[in-house]
Amino acid sequence: MMDIDKPLPYVGITPMQIITAMVVLVVGFIVAKIIVASFKKGLQKTKLPGLVIEFFARFLSALLYVAVILLAVKALGVSVGSVVLGLSAVIGLILGFGMQDTLTNLAAGVWLAALRPFDKGDFVTVAGQTGKVEAVGVMSTELLTPDNVLITIPNKLVWGSVITNYTKMPTRRVSIDVGVAYGTDLDKAIKVAMDIMKSHPKVLKDPEPAVVITGLGDSAINLQLRAWAKIEDYGTVKGDLTKAIYEAYMREGIEIPFPQMGVHIKEMPR
Missing domain, CATH: 1.10.287.1260 (Helix Hairpins)
Known part of the structure; x- marks a missing residue:
């Protein structure tokens, strides 16, 4: 034994x-x-x-x-x-x-926790990666992408890069670009777009929605619908307005032209 x-x-x-x-x-x-x-x-x-x-x-x-x-x-x-x-x-x-990256990452983690450029649950783009903040650890920050992929980024890269926080503010502007054909009655096109935005229950009244002409393209006059929504309603409003403006323009006979390219063939003399 x-x-x-x-x-x-x-x-x-x-x-x-x-x-x-x-x-x-x-x-x-x-x-x-x-x-x-x-x-x-x-x-x-x-x-x-x-x-x-x-x-x-x-x-x-x-x-x-x-x-x-x-x-x-x-x-x-x-x-x-x-x-x-x-x-x-x-x-x-x-x-x-x-x-010495360990100490650098630790110091960066302390600064991130203290200054809070983002909070847990915020949707951000940082160090070239986009996702929801899951956690800031001692050494790294974790992001969860929309397709459920977990990304771990060293804190020093997070602290040393530009941070875009999409959900920090309570409201966000929804911008939708649409082109109408040359010769379109612009007043009518703008009114139809304004009516759509004003009638949507989740579009805020203040700031007021607006439609602006952003440029004259090769085959279309470019318009942009600008509506404000609460941050939690952003995705819903963007999807609804995109669908609604297409259907309304088709119904009202307002042409949304396809991109066009002119090709000229020159025959060479024999």
């Missing part, structure tokens, strides 16, 4: 120490999850935005996991001080080889 208090050959660690370390890891991770969940629940009762709460929760989680690992190492009979010293040496070596 194995003596669990007898050190194993070559490693100098007893089976009891291994069992204790495993118990510390399992129990420690469970306790850490409970602490983080309680911490997160407590912060949710405050007025802090979800993005900041998520950042703090992930930061605390990382610290607790490191503490649990150190306790497990101590349970194996290894000096925690030597482990910390070894980790410091490794970190110093990594930084010496130019891998």
Whole structure:
């Protein structure tokens, strides 16, 4: 029968120490999850935005996991001080080889959580990627695209790029471009478009909707319908108005011309 208090050959660690370390890891991770969940629940009762709460929760989680690992190492009979010293040496070596991105990402995450150019749930374009903000972690930011793809972007790229936030403001202008044929009665075309926008229940009265002539194209006079809607109604209003203006112009006999290209063939003399 194995003596669990007898050190194993070559490693100098007893089976009891291994069992204790495993118990510390399992129990420690469970306790850490409970602490983080309680911490997160407590912060949710405050007025802090979800993005900041998520950042703090992930930061605390990382610290607790490191503490649990150190306790497990101590349970194996290894000096925690030597482990910390070894980790410091490794970190110093990594930084010496130019891998200071970790600290850069951490600092960028702190700035993102503090200044909040976007909140959790906002729809943004950042670092060339577009999606809904899922979370800002200690090292990276997560975006969920409209087709349900999760994108993870290092915080330093997020902080160092132009951020376009489509849902930060309570309202947004819906712009719909449509072309009408040359010779069209523009007053009639504009009136039809205005009637459509004014009759839509989700188009705001203030600011008032408008129709502007944006240019004279190669085969059409370009009009733009401009209507304001609440941010949550933006997609619905854009889809409804696009469909409605097409159907109304077809019904009223207002031509929406196809793009045209003239091709001249010159016969070469024989």
